[in-house]
Amino acid sequence: MLETNSPCKITLNGQDYVLWQSASGEVSALNNVCPHMQAPLSNGWICEEWNTIICPFHAVEFDGSGRLLRNDEWSRVPLAEPLELIIDGDFIWTYGGFEPRLPIPDLHRKVASEYEFLGVTAQRSIQSDFLSSLMINYDHDHQNGTHREFFKVKSTRSTFLEKDGVYAKVSQVAEKDDYTSEEIEANPMLGAIPEVMNNFLEYVFPSTQFFCLNSPDVKTYQGHILYPETENMTKTFILLYAKFSNSELKSIMQDSLLNAASIVVQQDADCLESLYPRQKAKIHLPNEEIMFYAEELYKNWNHSLVV
Structure with a gap:
């Protein structure tokens, strides 16, 4: 369901997130709200060279950990909020930032x-x-x-x-x-x-x-x-x-x-x-x-x- 180098928006527990997958199969996810001026990151595009998502409003870009890339340099701390994922084969799971109370099913x-x-x-x-x-x-x-x-x-x-x-x-x-x-x-x-x-x-x-x-x-x-x-x-x-x-x-x-x-x-x-x-x-x-x-x-x- 997750296409290569194509932002995908999901909503979970009232919060929007953006997911994307690189050509190598790496899956990343961030809070969908750009920390600059709150544009939806899912309306942007993916830079294949850096595996970053680019905001559609001002073309600022972030990696999967939320770091800002500017002038070929990374911010020292994440500015966009990442979403923790659990990759199990072809399946992508998340607890949405909450404390896990039930295990990931193996069915x-x-x-x-x-x-x-x-x-x-x-x-x-x-x-x-x-x-x-x-x-x-x-x-x-x-x-x-x-x-x-x-x-x-x-x-x-x-x-x-x-x-x-x-x-x-x-x-x-x-x-x-x-x-x-x-x-x-x-x-x-x-x-x-x-x-x-x-x-x-x-x-x-x-x-x-x-x-x-x-x-x-x-x-x-x-x-x-x-x-x-x-x-x-x-x-x-x-x-x-x-x-x-x-x-x-x-x-x-x-x-x-x-x-x-x-x-x-x-x-x-x-x-x-x-x-x-x-x-x-x-x-x-x-x-x-x-x-x-x-x-x-x-x-x-x-x-x-x-x-």
Whole structure:
């Protein structure tokens, strides 16, 4: 997702940052606010010779540690504020300047080593607080409503297979109606979904949900990523991995799989952005134990941050 020598703006916990990657693969990140006259550094450009980012306002430039370069000399101390990054293979993690309270999950590295990466999809900023956005990923009942037309789910049964702190593995059995030939022609991946789906999901609170869809033709791992941009905005995207029964299926199904994942996120986002303020539920559905587990983790995590 991070192109070479191209500034990339991210927002995390109400703060904007700029990331960039050199041709050699070195990744740097700074507070996006230029310390001169507060221009957004992400609107600037990269000097490949020095691996610096250049402010679009006055063309002053900074390296990845925040030092100013002027007349081929570096400032003795950083003037722009750097963001500490943790590079783990192809993944970039950060605690956003806060004290680490949870470890970097190794599930991403494990999936990436076993499955073929198909691409990134469903990049979106959702107008929703982080807890609401988080809980919909742990909600195993909303398929019957939110995704009813696309996936034609008739019933879902979900149970914990493993629960160890912030990690959980969930088994999901879902029954669906048949698709028409026209629907399969429009979305080839639908033809690979059996009438009874035996899926499982792996969660690493608070950032990650991997949804594994099993079928005779393809096995997909959909990595749903979440993080808070602001108090009422949540960023999401999907890292999609797969194994195909034969190489020809990839060319037929890759775009369809990416599109289907994007539709799921779009439907979830539309639902989240239409909700009224949260109140205590007066109705309970069969699979909510998994959602309550996430809510409890959030409450304990949030309390520890406040204290």
